[in-house]
Amino acid sequence: MEKKPRIDSERVESFVGNAHGDLNKVKALLEEEPMLLNSCWDWGGGDWETGLGAAAHMGRRDIAEFLLSKGVRIDLFAAAMLGKTNIVKGILKAFPEMKHALGPHGIPLIAHAKSGGDEAKEVVEFLAENL
DSSP states (O other): OOOOOOOOHHHHHHHHHHTTTOHHHHHHHHHHOGGGGGOEEEOSTTOEEEHHHHHHHHTOHHHHHHHHHTTOOOOHHHHHHTTOHHHHHHHHHHOGGGGGOBOGGGOBHHHHHHHTGGGGHHHHHHHHHHO
């Protein structure tokens, strides 16, 4: 397997940091370095976060949908925020213990769903009944 160059850590931190709320900056950074799409930043102590993870717990549907349009890997927490009930139910049926999983910064799954607002109401209700 060919070894690829590492992405500069400052760029990764900037990408993930800006994915908490600055869509224009996320677009610009991704245009400069497309490999940032699935990059992860360790905020310390193993608190790993992706750009999608940042957008998910902040309820930034616009950023999440942009990243998904670019082919980012979706996860349970983003699916919850986006109101993707079938995905959330499917994962929890296959892996019931995931209902207790914590996302970036130790944020629970139901909090991600709540950050999705009205579009994620069905996921919030499902989680509230099944936690």
